[in-house]
Amino acid sequence: MNPPASAPAFLVSAGWGGAEIRPLAGDASFRRYFRVVEHDRTAILMDSPPDKGEDPRPFISIARWLTQRGFAAPEILHEDLDQGLVLLQDFGDARMRETVDAAPESELRLYEEAVDLLVRLRDHPAAADIGPYSPSQYHREAKLLPDWYCGALGLHVDAQGYNDAWNAALAPVLTGHTPVTVLRDYHAENIMLIEGSESLGLLDFQDALAGHPAYDLVSLLQDARRDVPPELETAMLDRYKRRTGVGDEFDIAYHVLGAQRNAKIIGIFTRLWRRDGKPRYAGLCPRVWGYLERDLKHPALKPVADWFGANVPQDMRGDPMTIAGE
Template sequence: MIPPAGAADFLSVQGWGGAVLIPVAGDASFRRYFRAVQGGRNAILMDAPPPHEDPRPFIAVAQWLAERGFAAPAIHGVDLDQGLVLIEDFGDQRMRETLDAEPARTRQLYETAIDILVRLRGHAPSDVPPYDKAVLLREANLLTEWYCPAVGIAPDTAGYTAAWDAVFDVAVEGPQVTVLRDYHAENLMLIDMNGSEALGLLDFQDALAGHPAYDLVSLLQDARRDVAPDLEAEMLARYRDITGADERFDAAYHVLGAQRNAKIIGIFTRLWRRDGKTRYPTLCPRVWGYLEHDLAHPALAPVKAWFDINIPAERRGDPMALSA
């Protein structure tokens, strides 16, 4: 990970001249991250190179969240022409590794994460695009566009579209919230906030205005770690008890769960086939498990019928292994 050519000059302008840049683990995008270390202070340099990346949505949502008391990184400096952003360093203590090391904290940390979503529900959405049926369908189509060809299946795409169209109404109705879209244990950081432990938010640059159940799915059907079914049920009950969510909300949760998991299977397949990232297809069996759980809900009957006909059980799994 070689720092971008303009990093040194950018850091100098921001008052961080001479800072040492240390690569930080990134995500599945073109974005790269470096820890800037200068004396006794740290910051994170985000390299979001145009035209592949645009940091403006991240900046806007970060500021919107911070203004409402959520723990989003402060923005220290920006150069949009180079796609460089200097942001607050939340450290390395992710919720994911904390749970692995201290399983006794599982309920407490998930309750904290649920309560953040309850608070988000209390705010009108930020100025972001809508998470409407067209976006939901475009994302769900990633499964037929990438996974199906990878495992040798020629699917009924018209039937797929019709099945999703029959179930999406419940997923777009009602009050909208700012949907962070990648709200899970690897994007939640344990930080100090005003002397107390809090969960810091990351990776929200793709936020949209949509149904509040979506981020619950991101958290409780985590593609990168197993979430026990009893924990999922307990946290859903906590959210319902606080917010008064009803059966329509439960239906939306499973519809959005199925949609998100179908999307993720397609994305993880694409990351392997197009980008050569072989870690991601190995996560697909877990995601298939979540997807099948969601498809069992009565609200998904048309979509379940399509999957039963088009993708038999033995073709559901790691696309890299199934294509061998």
């Protein structure tokens, strides 16, 4: 993974002209990341290519909003918005995911800290310059499953029935709450343990919207990339409810938004395999199906559960690449 041709000049303008540029793992988008090393200091170079539809402005805006409120988002060291280049504070390599996997005894403590961060985030009105998590957005995301997953497997499904089922399930979730800043990808691979800091570091929040506080909690506890034990999920949901004083309506929102998010992820992961040539994402779908089926057991999701029962046979729920025989 080579850095963009403009990177050396950008680093000179940032005061890092003699730095070495080392590739880091990218993500599911066109964004790429590099570690910049100069003597005893490091930073992260984020490449958000405008010609690929990437725009670093939302990331920069939310990063500053978070830090102004005491959360640990990367400091913006330098930026060139026209080229999509941003130099960020380096949080190191200690992600919550690998830390928990290597030291299972840390799992409970770190998940408690991650839940408590969301409790604190709830205390702040949503950022002023982000859009709402609108009904049309929820529907558009949920529709990714029939469009991509069912499409990849040749399943002919009831599209109008799917839309109607989600209308019924989402109705009680869309009102009656104060919107918060929803980071939208809050999970163990986007949470950093920063050396010398008691705060958890936050990453990958450029798609933030103003929405229901249950969304980020379910993102954390129904993690598409690692198995979260059901008993831990229950304990952390109970912890959040105790600390915020929310009632049974929060349980409804949690499972409805969990089902919506998991349907979206199954669709996105299938698209990443089918369209973008990234087959490893197809292999993550069975875990997400497990979460989705757990959510569909909630009575508030009966219309959606009935749709799945009528349209997606049990033996067609899993790794779409394997099921398709590819």
